[in-house]
Amino acid sequence: MHISDGILAPEWCLVWFAIAIVFIAVGVWQIKRGTKENASYLPLLAMMGAVVFVISVWHIPVPVSGSCSHPIGTPMSAIIVGPFPTVVLGAIALFFQAFFGHGGLTTLGANVVSMGIVGGFSGYLIFVLLRTVNSPLWLAAGMAGFIGDVLCYLTTALQLALSVNPGSVLSHWAIYMVGYMPTQLPLAVAEFVFTAGIVQYIADRRPDLLAKKLWGGVPSA
Amino acid sequence: MLDRFTKTALVLMVVIAAIILIVAYLGYIGDQGKMKGIGPIVEKHAASTVANVAPVSLVPTITDLVGKFWGFTIAGIVAGFIVGYLWTGLFRRQEDA
Numbered sequence: 076m077h078i079s080d081g082i083l084a085p086e087w088c089l090v091w092f093a094i095a096i097v098f099i100a101v102g103v104w105q106i107k108r109g110t111k112e113n114a115s116y117l118p119l120l121a122m123m124g125a126v127v128f129v130i131s132v133w134h135i136p137v138p139v140s141g142s143c144s145h146p147i148g149t150p151m152s153a154i155i156v157g158p159f160p161t162v163v164l165g166a167i168a169l170f171f172q173a174f175f176g177h178g179g180l181t182t183l184g185a186n187v188v189s190m191g192i193v194g195g196f197s198g199y200l201i202f203v204l205l206r207t208v209n210s211p212l213w214l215a216a217g218m219a220g221f222i223g224d225v226l227c228y229l230t231t232a233l234q235l236a237l238s239v240n241p242g243s244v245l246s247h248w249a250i251y252m253v254g255y256m257p258t259q260l261p262l263a264v265a266e267f268v269f270t271a272g273i274v275q276y277i278a279d280r281r282p283d284l285l286a287k288k289l290w291g292g293v294p295s296a
Numbered sequence: 297m298l299d300r301f302t303k304t305a306l307v308l309m310v311v312i313a314a315i316i317l318i319v320a321y322l323g324y325i326g327d328q329g330k331m332k333g334i335g336p337i338v339e340k341h342a343a344s345t346v347a348n349v350a351p352v353s354l355v356p357t358i359t360d361l362v363g364k365f366w367g368f369t370i371a372g373i374v375a376g377f378i379v380g381y382l383w384t385g386l387f388r389r390q391e392d393a
Binding site for chain 1: 338341343346354356364371376379385
């Protein structure tokens with residue numbers, strides 16, 4: 076989902092930056108508040124930042140499709156540290172990944188929107204929704220990972236279609252989705268597994284660390 | 297004698313390392329190490345549909361400097377130390393208390 080420099084039109088780069096900056100600003104404000112309320116929050120954020128960086132740059136071969144791709148990690152991060160701070164973590168991870176040939180600087184806003192905002196928020200909302208209907212914690216977390224991963228790539232496909240093919244957005248969106256999905260769906264299953272496992276582990280071990288205390292109302296176990 | 301936390305962490309570490317090695321090996325033998333990222337493939341296809349659009353690199357990349365293998369290895373090790381250090385601090389605290 077890392078869109079490189081030179082692919083998106085300048086006006087679309089600005090649009091995605093404008094959207095991303097709003098979420099990053101709220102995220103920074105929540106991080107400041109969270110660190111005052113909970114001493115464990117800052118090391119947890121730092122750990123999740125490193126985790127998101129590694130997960131979203133870790134190319135895993137998918138033999139059935141003959142190509143490789145990566146999970147995104149932001150749904151898991153959104154459940155653990157909250158969705159807005161996850162946007163900040165995603166932006167930092169994506170900035171450094173640009174120096175590893177993944178993504179770019181002009182497309183940073185677009186990549187933050189797909190991975191940080193759509194991936195994180197959709198995962199978090201799925202998690203909250205499933206927990207509200209008394210789904211087991213591991214299932215809610217796993218589905219958050221799966222759906223967040225898929226929606227992230229659907230967003231990237233839309234970003235490409237909107238900028239590169241403005242005259243035929245829907246058809247090219249479909250084409251790009253078809254390109255991504257054979258590789259990404261198996262990795263979304265992997266995202267399900269590790270999101271479910273890690274969130275369940277943390278809930279068993281340190282339920283106080285989950286976002287429920289800071290962003291209220293999410294039953295954790 | 298290892299406590300429960302240490303046992304779990306060690307088992308997880310071995311399992312994750314095994315998964316990484318297995319998928320890396322499958323990728324290597326699956327396409328003789330030529331498996332490309334799906335992102336650049338779709339991106340290249342998108343660029344090919346119109347003129348004047350092509351992926352470029354505006355910043356010097358670490359992987360250009362030291363190669364992909366060492367670049368990602370160093371990044372993984374650094375991130376691994378950060379995660380390991382903080383994980384231990386966060387998840388041992390309750391047990392020790």
